Amino acid sequence: MELAQYISTGIIESYLLGLATKDQVAEFRLMRKLYPALEMEIALVENRMEKAALGEAVPPPSRVWEGIQQRLNWKSTQQQEEEDERRKHYTFINMQPKEGTYISVHRSWRPIVIAIVVLCKICLVAAVYYYFKTQVLQDKLEDMRQQQNVTVPR
Amino acid sequence: MAGDPAAQRLLYDKYGGALYGIVLQLIPECAKANEILVKVFTYAFQNIHAFTESDHVSLFTWLMKQAREISLRDTSPASMAAEVKVEDQQLTLSNAHYIQRFTAHLPEQSSQVFRLCYYKGLSTQAIARLLDREEDEVKQSLSVAMIEFRKYLQSNWS
Numbered sequence: 001m002e003l004a005q006y007i008s009t010g011i012i013e014s015y016l017l018g019l020a021t022k023d024q025v026a027e028f029r030l031m032r033k034l035y036p037a038l039e040m041e042i043a044l045v046e047n048r049m050e051k052a053a054l055g056e057a058v059p060p061p062s063r064v065w066e067g068i069q070q071r072l073n074w075k076s077t078q079q080q081e082e083e084d085e086r087r088k089h090y091t092f093i094n095m096q097p098k099e100g101t102y103i104s105v106h107r108s109w110r111p112i113v114i115a116i117v118v119l120c121k122i123c124l125v126a127a128v129y130y131y132f133k134t135q136v137l138q139d140k141l142e143d144m145r146q147q148q149n150v151t152v153p154r
Numbered sequence: 155m156a157g158d159p160a161a162q163r164l165l166y167d168k169y170g171g172a173l174y175g176i177v178l179q180l181i182p183e184c185a186k187a188n189e190i191l192v193k194v195f196t197y198a199f200q201n202i203h204a205f206t207e208s209d210h211v212s213l214f215t216w217l218m219k220q221a222r223e224i225s226l227r228d229t230s231p232a233s234m235a236a237e238v239k240v241e242d243q244q245l246t247l248s249n250a251h252y253i254q255r256f257t258a259h260l261p262e263q264s265s266q267v268f269r270l271c272y273y274k275g276l277s278t279q280a281i282a283r284l285l286d287r288e289e290d291e292v293k294q295s296l297s298v299a300m301i302e303f304r305k306y307l308q309s310n311w312s
Contacts, residue, residue, distance in 0.1 A: 010300030013307065016215050018222050019271050019296070021278070029209065039211070045304075046212040048311040050172075052252045053218065055311075057171030058178060060191055065166060067192035072199060 003035050012038075012045045162199050169214055170195070173221045179251045180225040180273055190228060194221045226275035256306045260299055267292050268299035 014020045015028050032038050090104045173194060177187045198205075198217055210216040253272065257265045270276045270284070278296060282289040 008301065008304065009297065010302075010304040013303050014300045016210075016219065017272060017303075018219050019300070032209070043211045045307065046210070046215045048307040049218065050212060050214040051311040052307065053172035053176060053214070054169075056175045056251050058175040059171050060174040061184075061188060064170070064174070064188050064191050065163075067188065068162075068166070068195045068199075071192055071196045 003031075003037065006031060007038070007041055012042050013049075016045060016049060162195075165198070165213075166195055169217055172214070173217055175251060176218060177221050177225055179253060180222060181229065186228075190221070190225050193224050193228070197224065222272075222275075252310075256303060257299075259306075260302055261295075264295045264299040264302070267295040268303075271296060 011020065011024065011028055015025065020028065032042075087104075090106055170191070174187065174191055177190045177194070178184075181187045181190060194217065197220060205213055205216045208216055210219070257269055260268060266285070267278075267281055270281045271278070276284070278289055278292045281287075282292045285292070
């Protein structure tokens with residue numbers, strides 16, 4: 001299809017008003033890729049529509065702007081609440097009392113840390129036990145050597 | 155813009171009135187139109203990335219499309235059905251807007267189809283059922299309307 005003929009069907013206007021069907025939108029996107037010159041025409045049509053609408057502007061009441069502000073604030077509060085809800089699943093460890101210097105650790109780390117601590121304690125007890133046991137054995141060995149020295153004269 | 159109040163205010167001051175005029179044509183009820191405009195700008199401020207990802211060249215036409223979509227979405231099906239029944243009276247409440255003036259000069263069939271399509275968001279299939287006409291006939295009427303709309307824009311705002 002010739003570009004000028006395509007444009008004259010009002011497809012750009014139809015697309016911008018949101019009246020184009022899915023097939024027309026798909027075709028329009030394809031035509032934009034095939035004919036980069038179409039971009040200039042789209043910009044022109046958008047400019048005409050903007051001029052037309054600006055010429056027919058109706059000042060909205062001041063409460064509209066207030067409503068927008070309230071909604072934006074409410075949304076940011078809602079986002080904050082969602083963030084707080086998400087944070088509930090984490091345990092925060094305050095490594096330093098300074099504000100804004102936290103590290104966060106997931107709850108699943110708690111049993112792992114407990115297991116590590118218990119294992120360390122078991123190792124420590126085992127180390128002490130075997131140390132003393134070794135000491136006792138060394139003492140016995142020393143005694144036996146001394147007895148041997150006494151019974152076998154040179 | 156998403157977090158810059160000055161940029162938000164600038165955009166609102168520039169396009170608020172133009173969009174309000176468009177919304178009032180779709181929903182001729184001030185309280186509801188105010189609510190729609192609030193939603194349009196809130197959406198725009200929080201989803202400005204959607205504009206950069208869209209096919210639109212100008213921000214205004216993107217906002218215009220959002221305004222129409224939100225207006226149509228927020229119109230309850232019950233009120234929509236009631237309005238369609240008396241659509242001629244409803245849609246001629248205000249003839250001040252440029253789109254209203256444009257439809258006034260269209261052939262009757264094209265005007266009716268265009269209004270049902272633009273103001274009510276009905277598909278050509280739904281319009282064909284509503285008016286008890288063939289869908290191809292409805293599509294043809296809409297094509298005529300779009301050709302005329304292009305000429306109308308060219309002759310008045312070039």
